[in-house]
Amino acid sequence: MTRYILQTASALTSGLAFGFGLSLSGMLNPARVQGFLDVFGAWDPSLAFVLGGAVVIAFVGVRIMYRMDRPVLDESFHVPKNKKIDPPLLIGSALFGVGWGFGGFCPGPAVASLSVGLGESFVFVIAMIVGMTLHDRVWRRGS
Helix, strand or coil, rough: CHHHHHHHHHHHHHHHHHHHHHHHHHHHHHHHHHHHHCCCCCCCCHHHHHHHHHHHHHHHHHHHHHHHHCCCCCCCCCCCCCCCCCCCHHHHHHHHHHHHHHHHHCCCHHHHHHHCCCCHHHHHHHHHHHHHHHHHHHHHHHH
16 A cells, blocks of 8 residues: 555655646647747747756666666566557657647647647547547557
8 A cells, every 4th residue: 555655655756747838838839839830930949958858857767777786665567568660669669759740749738738728728638538539449459
């Protein structure tokens, strides 16, 4: 029971830090993302700095993970073993990119932006949930 409480508290704290960071960096505003993708117009490079910071933190975290025998709050690390680049991965990546470009949101900022009441984020999150549900009910059936 104690491990469950620690895992829940850790997840909540991480989510709050993530949401606060997104808010502080302005990434809850879809115009920022669309401005970054508009390289021939009013280009906004701020997303590059946010992504760069995320890559540095993830790099350090992965290096630390490889030095540990096991995680603090679990029995083992859950690292994907499949390194194959296949059509479902490419199609999913393309759909993500197109949705990100049109909507200005990716899943994390979309959910975090619900807290500020942006109408676009509600539409995006509903569409995202419908898409995930369709995937689980239709695509996975053949797996």
